[in-house]
Amino acid sequence: MRATPLLMLATLLPLFAGCQMFAEAPSDPNIGSTRMQGELSAGNGKLLFKPCNENRRFLVNDAGNTGLLQEADSLAPDAKARLFADLRGRLGGSRQADSDGQFDVQRLYRLERASNGCEDPNFKHLTLRAEGHSPEWDVKASGRGMIIERAGKDALPLPFLEEEIPGGGLSLSSEANAQHVELWVAPQRCVEPASGAIRHLRAELRIDGQVSQGCAYFGGARDN
Incomplete structure (x- = not known):
């Protein structure tokens, strides 16, 4: 009977060690995200992102509260205008009628009127x-x-x-x-x-x- 508490303690030690490991692990906000450049355009009242050299378009969701939607509207109030964007976020979501998924934007690096940003070799x-x-x-x-x-x-x-x-x-x-x-x-x-x-x-x-x-x-x- 005396061995039972020791046995229980030995069983729980890996669990405590695991909790400590997860508690001390540094968090990196960039984990699982990707930096992408491409074109922003408006469509059906929504903002769509088309990565450079791709035909796919993703519905933009400002998950990081970057102010991207407001910035895009101020730079290109004309619904037909195109913008170059340099963003970090996560691609996901199911394909819809007007998009190939959703782009959860977490960081805004650059936003400018249509340029040759996709062709910048440097x-x-x-x-x-x-x-x-x-x-x-x-x-x-x-x-x-x-x-x-x-x-x-x-x-x-x-x-x-x-x-x-x-x-x-x-x-x-x-x-x-x-x-x-x-x-x-x-x-x-x-x-x-x-x-x-x-x-x-x-x-x-x-x-x-x-x-x-x-x-x-x-x-x-x-x-x-």
Whole structure:
């Protein structure tokens, strides 16, 4: 009889260990989701998403409260207009008369009026893209370094050090070529003033004390 409690305890130990393992496991909101680019269009009072180079269309459900439906309406009030969208979410749902399922959108990276976004050969190689205006500037960052382009100046290729900032931001910095360069990005809705395009990051470029503001988004080589 004395062995019975010990036997019960031994039986329950794996259960306790399993509960502890699940309690401590970090949660990744991207698990099970996919980042996709494609075309948004309106149909029968609904918003439909057509992935790049596909004929399938999915009914959009803003599961992550990204504001996508409102953003799309403000960028393309005309029901016949087309938008390019860069989104993360889950495909599922049953096929319906006007769609091939449902796209539960969880994150909005980019939204802009119809462009050549599906044909961008550089996107999958970039980790970050940032740009601004007045004056015009553009930064493309990848595993090989970053290239800074500014109006009236030669392209400036630089190695860089990347650091994470509390709150989900990033800092890219370089001291090469006797120049102090910093690019800061933070997770905040950003609107391109020239085109009205929506980006999910706000950017600030600093070169030798000169500060320029702009917008940014993660490239295809960064999985978050």
